[in-house]
Amino acid sequence: HRNLKDRLLFEEQLLRGLARFVLLIILFGFLIVGSMKLANTFYSAGVYEELKNSFALPSLKQVKTSRQFFTNYLPFLAERARRFSPLSSTYFETGLDGAVELLTERQEFELPLRLTSINVNVRVPSFTFTAWVRTSPYFVGGYIARKRVGKEGIAKDAVCWGWYLNHYYGEEVHYGGHDYFPHKNESLLFKESSSAKDRQLQIGPKVKREITPNIYMFLAITVSRNDSSPSLDMGQVSFFRNGILIDSQPLTRAFSDCYNSMEGPLIGDNGLSLSQVRYYPKVVEGWKQKEIMHYGDIISELVKGSVHPSVNKLKKDGPAQSVADMAEHAQILDSMRDQKQKQSLQELRDAIPMTPWNDSLKQSKVAEAAHGALISNETIRQDNVTGRLVYHLFQGPARLTEPRDYHDANKIDGPRTFTQAPSFLGTGVSFSWWHRHSRMEDCLAVSNAKCAVDFLQAHTKGTMCWTLQVGPDFALFQNPMGESTKFRSSDKFLTQHEHLNAASEPKWRHLAFVLDASDQTVSFYVDGYLGWSAEWGSRVEFADCTGRELTFGRSFPGWKNGIEVEIYDLKMFVGAALSAADVLLLAKTPGAILQSEDLCVDTYSAATTPIDSLWQDDHGRDCRWYASQRHEAPSICTQEGPKCKCPVACLSFQPCYAPQIDHRHYQLWSRIQTIQKKTSTGTICLDALGQDRAEKHAEIKTSCEAWVSSGMPGNYQSDWLTDFQEASGSRIDFYNASSVCAEAVAALDEECAFDSAEVRAFTVDAKRNGGDMTISFWVRPIDEASFLGKQFLPHVAFYSSLFPPEHNMVIGAFDSNPDGEIRIHSSCHDSTAAHIFESVHMNPASVDGWTSISYVRRRVADAWANKVVIDLGTEELKSKQALCLFDPDLWFHAIEFNYPMYMTPIRLYPEALSVEQIQRKFYKLVDEMVMHSGPEVPFRKVIPVEQINYPMRTALVAPPVIFQVREDEGACAYDYSNS
Numbered sequence: 001h002r003n004l005k006d007r008l009l010f011e012e013q014l015l016r017g018l019a020r021f022v023l024l025i026i027l028f029g030f031l032i033v034g035s036m037k038l039a040n041t042f043y044s045a046g047v048y049e050e051l052k053n054s055f056a057l058p059s060l061k062q063v064k065t066s067r068q069f070f071t072n073y074l075p076f077l078a079e080r081a082r083r084f085s086p087l088s089s090t091y092f093e094t095g096l097d098g099a100v101e102l103l104t105e106r107q108e109f110e111l112p113l114r115l116t117s118i119n120v121n122v123r124v125p126s127f128t129f130t131a132w133v134r135t136s137p138y139f140v141g142g143y144i145a146r147k148r149v150g151k152e153g154i155a156k157d158a159v160c161w162g163w164y165l166n167h168y169y170g171e172e173v174h175y176g177g178h179d180y181f182p183h184k185n186e187s188l189l190f191k192e193s194s195s196a197k198d199r200q201l202q203i204g205p206k207v208k209r210e211i212t213p214n215i216y217m218f219l220a221i222t223v224s225r226n227d228s229s230p231s232l233d234m235g236q237v238s239f240f241r242n243g244i245l246i247d248s249q250p251l252t253r254a255f256s257d258c259y260n261s262m263e264g265p266l267i268g269d270n271g272l273s274l275s276q277v278r279y280y281p282k283v284v285e286g287w288k289q290k291e292i293m294h295y296g297d298i299i300s301e302l303v304k305g306s307v308h309p310s311v312n313k314l315k316k317d318g319p320a321q322s323v324a325d326m327a328e329h330a331q332i333l334d335s336m337r338d339q340k341q342k343q344s345l346q347e348l349r350d351a352i353p354m355t356p357w358n359d360s361l362k363q364s365k366v367a368e369a370a371h372g373a374l375i376s377n378e379t380i381r382q383d384n385v386t387g388r389l390v391y392h393l394f395q396g397p398a399r400l401t402e403p404r405d406y407h408d409a410n411k412i413d414g415p416r417t418f419t420q421a422p423s424f425l426g427t428g429v430s431f432s433w434w435h436r437h438s439r440m441e442d443c444l445a446v447s448n449a450k451c452a453v454d455f456l457q458a459h460t461k462g463t464m465c466w467t468l469q470v471g472p473d474f475a476l477f478q479n480p481m482g483e484s485t486k487f488r489s490s491d492k493f494l495t496q497h498e499h500l501n502a503a504s505e506p507k508w509r510h511l512a513f514v515l516d517a518s519d520q521t522v523s524f525y526v527d528g529y530l531g532w533s534a535e536w537g538s539r540v541e542f543a544d545c546t547g548r549e550l551t552f553g554r555s556f557p558g559w560k561n562g563i564e565v566e567i568y569d570l571k572m573f574v575g576a577a578l579s580a581a582d583v584l585l586l587a588k589t590p591g592a593i594l595q596s597e598d599l600c601v602d603t604y605s606a607a608t609t610p611i612d613s614l615w616q617d618d619h620g621r622d623c624r625w626y627a628s629q630r631h632e633a634p635s636i637c638t639q640e641g642p643k644c645k646c647p648v649a650c651l652s653f654q655p656c657y658a659p660q661i662d663h664r665h666y667q668l669w670s671r672i673q674t675i676q677k678k679t680s681t682g683t684i685c686l687d688a689l690g691q692d693r694a695e696k697h698a699e700i701k702t703s704c705e706a707w708v709s710s711g712m713p714g715n716y717q718s719d720w721l722t723d724f725q726e727a728s729g730s731r732i733d734f735y736n737a738s739s740v741c742a743e744a745v746a747a748l749d750e751e752c753a754f755d756s757a758e759v760r761a762f763t764v765d766a767k768r769n770g771g772d773m774t775i776s777f778w779v780r781p782i783d784e785a786s787f788l789g790k791q792f793l794p795h796v797a798f799y800s801s802l803f804p805p806e807h808n809m810v811i812g813a814f815d816s817n818p819d820g821e822i823r824i825h826s827s828c829h830d831s832t833a834a835h836i837f838e839s840v841h842m843n844p845a846s847v848d849g850w851t852s853i854s855y856v857r858r859r860v861a862d863a864w865a866n867k868v869v870i871d872l873g874t875e876e877l878k879s880k881q882a883l884c885l886f887d888p889d890l891w892f893h894a895i896e897f898n899y900p901m902y903m904t905p906i907r908l909y910p911e912a913l914s915v916e917q918i919q920r921k922f923y924k925l926v927d928e929m930v931m932h933s934g935p936e937v938p939f940r941k942v943i944p945v946e947q948i949n950y951p952m953r954t955a956l957v958a959p960p961v962i963f964q965v966r967e968d969e970g971a972c973a974y975d976y977s978n979s
Contacts, residue, residue, distance in 0.1 A: 109268030125225030142269025205247030482537025490532035528587030615645035687756030714804030765910030795898035858912030
């Protein structure tokens with residue numbers, strides 16, 4: 001028993017020891033894991049990191065002498081030590097006193113939004129801004145948050161402080177727009193300027209990091225006066241991305257705030273998506289930024305339950321209102337305060353419609369079309385537009401949404417089916433209706449890249465007779481009984497601007513579908529004009545189904561992602577096909593509910609059409625920029641500025657379809673001409689006339705000498721001399737008897753000879769068209785010799801006769817307009833006129849790129865409208881002066897150039913194009929006109945070529961192949977192969 005007792009005691013002690021051992025292992029395991037976590041700065045909120053950061057221990061490396069320690073560091077050390085006293089009230093962090101959350105929920109910006117209920121005043125010596133940021137593909141640059149100096153004049157472009165983001169360079173801090181005094185530490189002295197924006201400082205990291213679009217980043221900036229480094233007396237700014245320090249730069253001027261009339265900060269910019277934009281009146285270190293990034297806030301604040309005050313909670317009067325509401329209506333409030341100063345803020349809020357900002361830009365919604373089987377209206381009556389007998393199938397307007405009830409997916413008799421549709425057996429049929437298509441982004445949202453809808457289907461029980469599918473730029477017809485083909489897709493006859501959904505908000509368009517039994521054809525009309533026609537493929541009368549059921553707004557047998565379209569006034573004409581005149585009349589007679597602003601604009605016959613201006617937004621982006629970016633991001637054109645100022649670039653209106661879109665024109669040259677100066681005064685380009693160089697020179701010399709020997713006669717010598725004397729720069733002096741013949745011969749350039757037959761045909765057509773015409777081309781400077789002073793002023797004269805000199809059009813700079821003008825000369829003019837010419841001012845040409853120049857002359861009632869379009873700028877002169885050509889059969893046969901330039905082929909239109917049409921052509925070509933340079937290889941560098949000839953072995957083998965191998969001379973500046 002004694003042994004048993006000892007054994008039991010031993011086992012008890014062994015179990016206790018094992019339990020204690022396991023417990024110790026667990027404890028040591030936790031300690032090991034904890035120590036591993038502490039090795040990571042993200043989790044190190046412990047003693048070591050806290051002491052190191054609080055006492056700035058790394059900065060002790062800069063202390064070299066005891067004097068530096070006692071003078072600079074010891075007072076700082078004593079002050080910080082007080083914080084760690086057990087009796088100190090600042091033993092723990094003081095919390096988020098003064099911190100503000102400017103924006104909580106994610107919001108996509110199309111323009112800066114002003115927060116009217118808060119005025120953030122940055123505190124020095126330190127503060128921090130943090131935000132989640134995502135940029136769109138079209139984003140170039142803009143402010144995340146800023147406080148501008150004022151609302152008007154140059155003050156609105158300058159910032160007291162601003163957090164700026166550039167797509168190519170990354171983050172920047174802008175500040176000091178309200179300060180004008182220089183500082184000793186500034187590396188760049190400010191020059192006097194009319195813009196306060198030029199005087200503000202811009203500081204960014206040395207290493208530029210491009211922003212990747214469509215990716216969220218957690219960005220932060222800290223501005224601080226570094227107490228541990230007294231040498232940085234102005235402080236420094238640090239840039240962080242996802243909690244990682246990118247760079248720190250010293251401030252060259254003390255950071256300060258401004259009053260700005262308590263306007264409040266602005267947040268966001270076009271192309272930015274922001275959320276959790278916060279301001280902290282202290283430095284938030286990188287490891288704390290990671291806590292915010294992962295957990296939404298600093299862990300110590302989450303433990304204490306601290307909450308960021310938002311702009312909503314800082315409001316002191318009135319009901320709670322969201323940041324978006326307040327910001328979106330800030331501009332409305334500004335104007336209303338000016339008009340109703342005596343009204344209370346609450347009354348102003350009541351006057352503002354509390355709807356989202358974009359609602360006013362959305363197309364008006366219409367009710368859904370009915371679902372299920374519909375009884376056709378078989379009452380035939382006389383159409384009040386065409387006088388034809390018509391079945392009025394559907395009035396509307398209604399939106400064809402996805403059917404809610406399919407019955408059976410394998411059956412055709414589903415929703416929106418007209419039963420007992422009228423028959424057209426033995427005759428043809430024509431359908432006419434008003435149509436509003438879905439936007440392309442709405443189509444992509446339902447994975448319908450074609451953006452098409454199966455609009456009409458005729459069928460019987462179990463058999464489909466025919467189908468009409470409508471897309472934004474095409475129509476597709478399905479005829480199962482077709483002999484040659486069962487599917488017929490129209491050509492894409494609509495230009496990009498004329499698509500059914502081209503406008504930022506699609507308009508109502510008139511469509512017509514015609515089956516003609518007289519010639520067995522199918523036709524499709526848009527806006528009253530025939531867009532496409534082809535053979536139907538079988539007899540049209542066979543397309544009349546026995547059961548006569550007609551379905552619209554769905555596909556067979558299921559929905560198949562058909563898009564939603566809107567329909568109004570669906571008519572069915574049975575019998576002879578509608579004529580082109582009938583269709584055009586229907587398109588020109590919209591229903592009473594369709595207003596003019598709901599329809600497309602006929603840019604070919606309308607008296608006035610919307611045109612773009614020389615407007616620029618706050619970032620210097622013009623209509624040309626919006627035109628190039630609209631295809632990538634259509635929403636940029638929903639802003640009020642570009643929508644109103646750039647209607648052509650943003651397609652704020654919808655051009656109607658017109659078959660004469662490809663304007664008939666005549667053309668000089670087939671390639672870009674490089675015009676150099678043959679003499680000190682210029683170059684002359686003549687019509688070719690099949691002559692060689694010697695014959696041409698001899699003819700010019702002979703005609704010139706004959707004219708000079710006869711005393712240089714001419715009816716318009718004084719008028720030509722007026723042009724010559726008032727012109728700026730050099731011109732060929734045709735009335736200098738001693739030198740004109742030699743100079744004219746020397747100035748001839750056979751490289752730019754042109755076919756005068758094109759000019760002659762243009763002249764005949766323009767006269768037949770009542771004198772309406774358009775002359776269009778592009779020019780670009782070549783080098784310094786192209787400039788007159790600092791301006792590029794294309795000097796071009798179009799001569800119908802050289803001896804005597806007579807020209808109907810001269811382009812250049814004159815004393816009356818140093819920027820340039822076009823002078824139109826006429827051989828018949830009012831006796832009271834001082835000169836035989838009319839002048840239309842021009843806008844300056846580009847000094848580093850292509851410039852589009854167009855001259856338009858149009859007959860308007862009993863007057864003439866002369867327009868000059870330079871890129872997007874337009875000048876106009878109206879006159880009753882007729883245009884009589886010096887040569888009735890030829891507008892010109894010679895062209896004088898006075899400065900070197902590149903010039904595109906000259907297009908001559910025997911009609912007056914509208915400014916809108918010219919601007920559309922400009923946007924189509926402007927990106928293609930960018931100069932493309934080749935590889936930069938010095939001329940002295942010779943690339944040796946090795947040639948190997950392989951002899952033929954048989955007569956049946958092809959000629960020898962020559963292989964050329966380039967030696968690798970190093971990296972090429974462009975992506976060209978070295979072998």
